[in-house]
Amino acid sequence: MEFLTNDKLLIVGAGGMIGSNMVQSALMLGLTPNICLYDIYEPGVHGVYDEMQQCAFPGANITYTVDPEEAFTNAKFIISSGGAPRKEGMTREDLLKGNCKIAAEFGENIKKYCPEVNHVVVIFNPADVTALTALIHSGLKPNQLTSLAALDSTRLQQALAHEFGVQQDKVTGAHTYGGHGEQMAVFASQVKIDGKPLSEMGLSAERWEEIKHKTVQGGSNIIKLRGRSSFQSPAYNAVKMIEAAMGGEPFTLPAGCYVNDDKLGFKNVMMAMPTTIDKTGVHYSEPTGTPEELAELQKSYEHLCKMRQEIIDLDIVPSIEAWKNDNANL
């Protein structure tokens, strides 16, 4: 089997639903034969390892461990879903304290065992804040660490495709920016349906509000339908992000990235932006939208700043002025 690279890919949380699906997706897409599965729960990760071996992927060199040193050493690419998922009735923000503590340790493991890592994707929620925590503690450059935010956009794309009865990939520019939570900013002005601007499709303002609501509640809806948090779509999209960082097809759905930009007025946050991930890391551009959309984005940014303050108050990360002591790249 042909692989994109031979570099070591570490999957953190590999015993869980997203993690185990990522291992399988990475092998099916031929990313690398060298995949290490890491989790704190031995029977779970052991079971996933056995299953993956029993798939008998040609050329695969899969290992598993519950020892962070063994896991992180020599890792060149990392994806982490290693944290608690939300249950019915919970928001992503409800996971903040526990998962941000895990994110701080995750960042420290990177700094200690694999400072030479190329790219890291953080999935566990609230992903913008866990990713920010991991970035501060890891010492990595901002373009080396992204968070999974794309599902909000693919949910919007799905809803619009259903609305107009078109194939999903005929809906373009369906993007959400800002936080990956209840306060995300859903943008309509760049959307095209089979090449035609959404504004010319006769969609009522009321119907658009319903579609927006459906997009924001997309993750909760999966929990209602399946009795658990989504796992196939996050697994696939996170693997596509890391594939892009390995030099495969660039990833162009919005990713969460570090933004500290005087011109845009967004300072010291991780948030979804118009982005491209390629072999050189993540690159963002300025979001284009109507004044109303940009005002929504501003609100979403302010919500992220509030959550950032919570992790500062909890002493999970230092105050912003002191971030440089942990990470000279910030």
Ligand SMILES: NC(=O)c1ccc[n+]([C@@H]2O[C@H](COP(=O)([O-])OP(=O)(O)OC[C@H]3O[C@@H](n4cnc5c(N)ncnc54)[C@H](O)[C@@H]3O)[C@@H](O)[C@H]2O)c1
């Ligand atoms: N960003 C997104 O779009 C998105 C989408 C869906 C789910 N999620 C989030 O992804 C995370 C994982 O979801 P899941 O469904 O795979 O959950 P899961 O419970 O099935 O798996 C999580 C795994 O992480 C492991 N784990 C816990 N703490 C760990 C640590 N400190 N180090 C290593 N491993 C650890 C657990 O043992 C478990 O095996 C959740 O936080 C969920 O909310 C994010």
